[in-house]
Amino acid sequence: MFSMSTPLLALSFFTDPEVTTSAKFLEIMFLAMGLIAIYNGIKNLLDKTNEARIGTAVFWCALGIVMAFGRWIPPLGNGILIIIMTLPAILKQVKVGKTDAPSPEEEKANYDKIGMKIFIPSLTIGLSAIAFALFTDLGALVGIGFGVIISIVILMIYSRKNTPKVFLDDSARLLSIVGPLSMLPMLLASLGAIYTAAGVGNVIADLVGKIIPAGNVNLGIIVFAIGMVLFTMIMGNAFAAITVMTVGIGHPFVLAYGANPVVIGMVALTAGYCGTLMTPMAANFNIVPVAMLEMKDRWGVIKNQVIPALILLVFQIVYMIILK
Template sequence: MNVNNILEIFYVLIGLIMIFASIESFRDKDNSARFGTGLFWLIMGVIFAVGKYLPNLVIGLLLVLVGILSLFKQIKVGKLKEVNKEVAEKSAKRLGAWLFFPSVVLAILSILISQFTKLGGQVGIGIASVIALITAMILSKTDGKTTYHDSERMVRSVGTAGILPQLLATLGVIFTASGVGDVTSKAISGIFPAGNHLLGVTLYCVAMVIFTMVMGNAFAAFAVITAGIGIPFVVAQGGNPAVVAAIGMTSGYCGTLMTPMAANFNSLPVALLEIKDNLGVIKQQYPLALILLLIQIVLMYFLAF
C-alpha cells in the first residue's frame, strides 16, 4: 500500500468524524440553524471522505454552498453535550501525570515515523493520532459512545475555523497559478528600485508578514511573495537562497501571530479554552511578533549577504 492510499484512509476517518458532527447538529433542536449546520458538516464530511472520487465541479459547487450557508449565518455551534465535571475530575486525579501520556505518544510517534520511515510526516501524524486515541481510551477506560460524543463535540466547538487552513492553502495555490507574484513584483519595482540590500530585505520580510495576515497561512504567502519580491529584490541581488527562504518563512510566522485568519493558531484556542475576547490570543502575541520581525530583518540582512 502506497503513501497516498494510506492518506486516503485518514481522510475518510476525518470525514466520518465530520459526519458524526453533522448527525448531532441535525439532532440539536435548540440550535436555530441546525439544518444549515448539519448540512455544513455533512458537506465537509463527504468532501474529506470521498472527495477524491468526485468531479472538481461538484466539489466547487459544494464549497460555494458552504459559503452561502456561512453568508446567511446558518452555521452555528449549537448546544453541545456537556462534560461530566465530577467524572472528569475523578479520572484526572486517578491518572495523574499519565493524563498527558497520549499527547506524548502522539508527538514521539509522529517524529519517529516521519524521520525513520518513508511514509512521511502526514501519514506519521495520522498513525500516531489513531494510536494516541486508542491509548487514551485504554488509560481512561472510556467506551465507544463517550469517544463518539467527545469527538463530535470537539469538532462542533471549533466550528468553521477548523476548515479555514485548508481553504487558505487552496487560495495560495490559486494566487500563485494566476500570477499574483509577477504582478506584485512589477508593482513594487515601479516604486522601490532594486539594488538596496536593506530595503530589499525589509520589503520581503514585511510583505511576508502582511500577506500572511491577509491569507492566514505563511506557506500560501511564501510562494507568492518569494516569487514576487524575495527572488528579484533579495536573491537576485546576491542573497543566499537558503538563508532568504528560511528566514522569509519565519518572517511570515510573525504575521501568523497577529491575524484572526490564522484560525488554527489564534481562533481554535479561543474556542477550546472558551476565552471571551475573540482577539485575546492575538493581543498577547502581537508585541512579541513585532520584535521577532525586527530580528528576522536583521538576521536576513547580515546572514544572507
C-alpha cells in the first residue's frame, strides 16, 4: 500500500511549481486533519474505559491515514483503507471513550472572565472563509484553515489555560461524539461517483424521460425539486438524495439545456431540506427534540414545520425558474 518513495513524492509535491499554492495549503490542512484523527484513534486505543478501543482506534487511524497521506497512496490502497475504516463502524465497534467535557462551572468561570468577547473567535472562521474567497486565489477552504489558526491565537490570548493540548483534546472529544456518521457526506459522494461510473444516472434519466418530456426545462426544475423532497423524506437525508437526483434528473433534464448549475445544483439541495422538515426519518431534527423537550405528540415538531416547508418549496421552485 505504501511505497518507499512516498516521502519523496510528498516532497516533490510541495516543491512542484505546477501545483497551485492553494492545493499545497489544502494538503497541509489535510495533513493536520489526518493527524487529529490519528491522535483520536491512539487516544482511544490507550483508553481502558473505552469498551471498543480496538475498533475505535482502527476507524480513526484508517480515516487519518487516508486524510493525511491519501494523495500519495494509490487509489486501490485508499479504497482498501476506507473499507477497513467502515468495518468497525458497521459492527458498531466505534465508541466514545473517556472525554474531558467542560463542566458548567468551568464554562461559567471562563465566561465571567472573557464575556461577550468570546463571539470574536467564534466568527473568525466564517469571516476568514469569505475574505479568502473574495480577495485571494486560495479559496474558501484555505480561508477556513487560516481562520482556525487566528481563532486559536485569540483564544490563547484570552486565557493561558487554552494550551495546545486543550484544543487537541476538545477536538478529539467532539470528533468522538459525532462519530462515524460524520463520514456520511464523503461516503455518499463516493457512492455518487460509483453510480456515475456504473451508468445509474442514464437509467434514471431514461425512466423519467418516459414521464416528462425532455426539453421543458421548467417542468424539469419542478420534477427535480419535488423529487428531491420526496427522496429526502423517504431517506431522511437530503445529502443522500442530492447525488442520485442530480445525476438522474438535474443533469439530463435541466442542466443539459444550459441552465445555471450554481442555481440549480445548490437550490435543489435546499429544496430537499423542505423534505427534511416534513419527515420522521430525519429523526435527529424532528423526533429527538420531541423526546428532549418531553412533548406528548411524536409528530409535534413536524406539524409545526409542514406549512413553512411547503411555502419554502414553492418559493425555491419559482426562484430556480426565474434565475435559471
